[in-house]
Amino acid sequence: MSSNSLNAVLVFLILSGNRVGLAVLNAPRNVRLTSMNMNLVLRWDSPEDNTSGILYTTEYKTSVAMYHVGCVNISTLECDFSSLNIPLSLYGRYTGRVCARRGMDISPWVESNNITMDNDSIIGSPNVVLFSNGATIEIAIKDPAFAVSELRDVYSSATYNVTYWKDGRNEKAISIINVLQNRVVLNKLDPWTKYCVKVQINAEGNSKVSKPSSTVCESTTTEAASPWVPAVVTFFIMTLTATLVGIAVVYRKIISHLLCPQDALPSPLLATSNSSHDWDMQISPNPEEMYNSVRVIAVQ
Secondary structure, three states, rough: OOHHHHHHHHHHHHOOOOOOOOOOOOOOOOEEEEEEEOOOOEEOOOOOOOOOOOOEEEEEOOOOOEEEEOOOOOOOOOEEEEHHOOOOOOOOEEEEEEEEOOOEEEOOOOEEEEEEHHHHEEEEEEEEEEEEOOOOEEEEEOOOOOOOOOHHOOOOOOHHHHHEEEEOOOOHHHHEEEEOOOOOEEEEOOOOOOOEEEEEOOOOOOOOOOOOOOOOOEEEEHHHHHHHHHHHHHHHHHHHHHHHHHHHHHHHHHHHHHHHHOOOOOOOOOOOOOHHHHHHHHHHHOOOOOOOOOOOOOOO
């Protein structure tokens, strides 16, 4: 029998649970089904200290279906079902199992715990970036990437727990819980002081808060301006604008002449018909015309 045929028979026997004529290998230990950011991974420990030549086959099922084949003849101690293009349900309840084989020796199947994806999946750490602006610090939060869908598609009402403290004084940390926005501004901070921030995600329907973000620190700079300064500046600008508009309305004609002067019309080119100069021109005699006679001689 060829090696390919033997492998096919062994896989069939493993999947069917038939161990007739085959020696029994110790079963994998500590089998557990886990989920991080909505993936689905089955993990286990080797059945023996000597792991040489041991291969594993895995299966998974939902609460309403039979087992389906997962990873086959792998040497690693885990199988990521979410990487196998399996149509996982965001709210499904799953169970996994694994068996081992070495040559002709096959172990019994070992079943894992069962998990419900949306309730038991561990939510990873959010990404946090800080922006300093005078005596305030703005926090920008980005949700972790999910293997299936997006965090807000699964947990539409997720909120954030924001904790901040002066660097080196985390025993006096201040917490802001159930923040809906992914951008948070910390006000009334001391100028020229370094503050550190950590964020976790609360997801309604999930039994655990997310893993905390990495601690991120940023320093404030100058002290913030007094709150009355912007109001005074705004009032001054509005008053000046209203005054200029009033002046433009009252003196609009003068302003129009200054900005757009008109050219004066030319005086009449003809004098009145009864002027003395015109009368003198009418009664003066015609001037004598001067001329010379010219004789034309034809040449024969």
